[in-house]
Amino acid sequence: MNTQQTILFHKYGGPEVIEVYEIPLLEPSEDEVRFKVNAFALNRADLLFINGHHYTLPEFPSRIGSEATGIVDKIGKNVTKFKIGEKVTSIPFYTQNHGVQGEYAIVPEIFLTHSPDNLNDVEACSIWMQYLTPYFALIEIGKVQPNEYVLVPAASGSAGLGTLQLLKYAGAKVIATTRTKEKAAFLKKAGADYVVIMDEKSLSKTINEITNNKGVRLIFDPIGGSFLNNYTEVLATNAIIFLYGLLSGEITEVPIVQMVRKNAIIYPYSMFNYVVRPDMLERGKSFILKGIKEGLLHPIIDKIFSFNDTRKAYQYMESNNQKGKIVVKLN
Amino acid sequence: MNTQQTILFHKYGGPEVIEVYEIPLLEPSEDEVRFKVNAFALNRADLLFINGHHYTLPEFPSRIGSEATGIVDKIGKNVTKFKIGEKVTSIPFYTQNHGVQGEYAIVPEIFLTHSPDNLNDVEACSIWMQYLTPYFALIEIGKVQPNEYVLVPAASGSAGLGTLQLLKYAGAKVIATTRTKEKAAFLKKAGADYVVIMDEKSLSKTINEITNNKGVRLIFDPIGGSFLNNYTEVLATNAIIFLYGLLSGEITEVPIVQMVRKNAIIYPYSMFNYVVRPDMLERGKSFILKGIKEGLLHPIIDKIFSFNDTRKAYQYMESNNQKGKIVVKLN
Numbered sequence: 001m002n003t004q005q006t007i008l009f010h011k012y013g014g015p016e017v018i019e020v021y022e023i024p025l026l027e028p029s030e031d032e033v034r035f036k037v038n039a040f041a042l043n044r045a046d047l048l049f050i051n052g053h054h055y056t057l058p059e060f061p062s063r064i065g066s067e068a069t070g071i072v073d074k075i076g077k078n079v080t081k082f083k084i085g086e087k088v089t090s091i092p093f094y095t096q097n098h099g100v101q102g103e104y105a106i107v108p109e110i111f112l113t114h115s116p117d118n119l120n121d122v123e124a125c126s127i128w129m130q131y132l133t134p135y136f137a138l139i140e141i142g143k144v145q146p147n148e149y150v151l152v153p154a155a156s157g158s159a160g161l162g163t164l165q166l167l168k169y170a171g172a173k174v175i176a177t178t179r180t181k182e183k184a185a186f187l188k189k190a191g192a193d194y195v196v197i198m199d200e201k202s203l204s205k206t207i208n209e210i211t212n213n214k215g216v217r218l219i220f221d222p223i224g225g226s227f228l229n230n231y232t233e234v235l236a237t238n239a240i241i242f243l244y245g246l247l248s249g250e251i252t253e254v255p256i257v258q259m260v261r262k263n264a265i266i267y268p269y270s271m272f273n274y275v276v277r278p279d280m281l282e283r284g285k286s287f288i289l290k291g292i293k294e295g296l297l298h299p300i301i302d303k304i305f306s307f308n309d310t311r312k313a314y315q316y317m318e319s320n321n322q323k324g325k326i327v328v329k330l331n
Numbered sequence: 332m333n334t335q336q337t338i339l340f341h342k343y344g345g346p347e348v349i350e351v352y353e354i355p356l357l358e359p360s361e362d363e364v365r366f367k368v369n370a371f372a373l374n375r376a377d378l379l380f381i382n383g384h385h386y387t388l389p390e391f392p393s394r395i396g397s398e399a400t401g402i403v404d405k406i407g408k409n410v411t412k413f414k415i416g417e418k419v420t421s422i423p424f425y426t427q428n429h430g431v432q433g434e435y436a437i438v439p440e441i442f443l444t445h446s447p448d449n450l451n452d453v454e455a456c457s458i459w460m461q462y463l464t465p466y467f468a469l470i471e472i473g474k475v476q477p478n479e480y481v482l483v484p485a486a487s488g489s490a491g492l493g494t495l496q497l498l499k500y501a502g503a504k505v506i507a508t509t510r511t512k513e514k515a516a517f518l519k520k521a522g523a524d525y526v527v528i529m530d531e532k533s534l535s536k537t538i539n540e541i542t543n544n545k546g547v548r549l550i551f552d553p554i555g556g557s558f559l560n561n562y563t564e565v566l567a568t569n570a571i572i573f574l575y576g577l578l579s580g581e582i583t584e585v586p587i588v589q590m591v592r593k594n595a596i597i598y599p600y601s602m603f604n605y606v607v608r609p610d611m612l613e614r615g616k617s618f619i620l621k622g623i624k625e626g627l628l629h630p631i632i633d634k635i636f637s638f639n640d641t642r643k644a645y646q647y648m649e650s651n652n653q654k655g656k657i658v659v660k661l662n
Contacts, residue, residue, distance in 0.1 A: 055591045
């Protein structure tokens with residue numbers, strides 16, 4: 001029987017619960033594609049999945065991971081878009097049974113694309129989560145307008161950087177927040193129109209200055225909790241507060257009075273609710289692949305680890321010091 | 332100089348701060364209509380306005396009130412839809428300068444309708460707040476479907492009863508909640524499909540039973556706070572939690588994980604944000620006036636007070652025992 005090395009976990013916990021195991025090499029079902037993994041990217045959602053706080057729950061033992069690039073080595077009988085030997089990249093979806101972190105991954109055809117020609121494997125496995133996450137929220141739901149200022153808190157994480165690039169590509173403007181001068185300089189270089197270093201400057205005041213007291217309509221907030229107090233007084237009419245993470249670890253209160261004044265809504269958001277809508281996904285793929293081809297979207301890689309150091313890679317992610325994607329390279 | 336008796340308040344507080352004063356009778360401006368008030372209705376928003384917790388703030392001394400019925404006695408030169416001697420009813424809007432509680436009221440033409448023929452004055456002044464409030468939220472924004480179950484907590488208040496009638500008129504079904512057996516019987520009689528007496532029965536369990544585990548998509552919640560725990564586990568996909576009051580007096584936490592699972596949003600809602608949109612207001616007027624004409628919408632009056640007892644009327648409202656509208660009758 002053929003086997004493969006893969007990342008598994010058997011109980012909830014931090015990165016310490018994941019390990020490399022030898023498991024049987026499974027066959028793709030009729031709508032699935034199997035590919036030999038060259039590189040895979042890490043995401044914060046993986047950590048939530050491992051510690052049991054993701055909104056989808058694992059069945060033990062569970063594989064993990066949703067973004068990988070590799071070479072097709074077997075296809076199901078209904079698969080029409082991919083051939084053996086082609087280079088492919090997976091699109092994140094519900095990860096319970098299709099974790100991609102291992103020597104081989106099996107993914108439904110609809111959640112696979114050909115890898116863009118102008119990206120290497122490490123970059124190619126780093127595109128879909130970071131660009132589709134803001135795409136559905138800000139382009140499809142929020143319908144961002146040209147030259148509109150969007151608030152992007154904690155902008156130096158991989159989702160933040162993807163959001164920044166995507167908004168610039170869409171013709172919008174970005175007010176980024178971060179915690180250090182060093183990250184602020186990095187964000188300026190990455191294209192942010194304004195960067196507010198929290199604790200140094202009032203975010204509300206800055207937003208009012210930049211927007212002539214109009215405020216911000218779209219907020220893409222991975223922090224939540226009391227961080228909302230920094231901007232609920234400067235919402236524009238019909239504002240949408242997307243909450244797509246819980247970096248603060250705090251309870252988020254609904255600021256009802258401030259929100260009613262601006263007819264604002266709170267939108268707890270996950271790209272996993274939209275990636276399953278074929279029409280939206282197709283539009284998202286086209287939009288993003290065009291941006292990559294034109295060089296306007298280009299994943300920033302923070303650090304590359306070896307397969308046996310996958311646990312260390314997640315521990316590094318937990319330190320919150322990354323600026324860009326953390327990737328594991330196998331080949 | 333002509334004068335009139337009117338309700339005024341000079342500082343924030345409870346019903347004790349409002350008093351009857353003699354003030355000059357002002358002239359309507361070119362787009363306004365003045366009418367002699369026969370009856371006016373009380374609303375919970377008035378209490379928030381008086382105690383400084385409404386999202387619009389008064390300038391002292393301030394008039395109060397937004398719903399009145401009476402006879403037109405003077406019109407501005409641009410007014411075309413109303414003539415002296417006609418019976419009119421005001422539509423609630425921003426109340427700072429146009430409080431209607433007094434012998435005379437002055438209201439912009441756009442926020443006035445002719446009184447429906449089949450309602451007396453006490454009923455006629457009780458229609459717009461209670462029907463437009465759920466209309467904008469559930470018909471225009473929520474797009475309620477025929478036979479869809481909608482959750483209406485605290486359904487025996489005037490807004491709750493209006494919501495119940497409006498939903499039945501729109502062909503939807505109503506799951507009402509209340510606190511006592513007596514009110515439950517009243518709500519059943521008023522047309523609720525299901526009534527859950529809180530503390531006696533699990534609301535979540537009941538909703539799952541009624542909806543075959545599909546849950547509720549539209550929630551029209553005037554309570555907020557920890558009351559959300561009673562239904563966040565039984566949201567349907569793409570649920571909208573309208574928060575249009577704060578009866579609980581508690582902080583409302585965003586139940587992020589439960590909401591992301593169902594792609595739900597929190598919508599702090601006020602009818603005042605929609606009544607200013609002429610197209611929506613016109614559709615709302617037509618829809619509601621048709622329902623009144625057909626007898627499917629009929630305001631339920633709880634209690635009628637005299638003008639000099641307006642303060643007592645608000646104190647009665649504060650007791651939270653009303654089932655329907657509280658109205659003051661002048662003529």
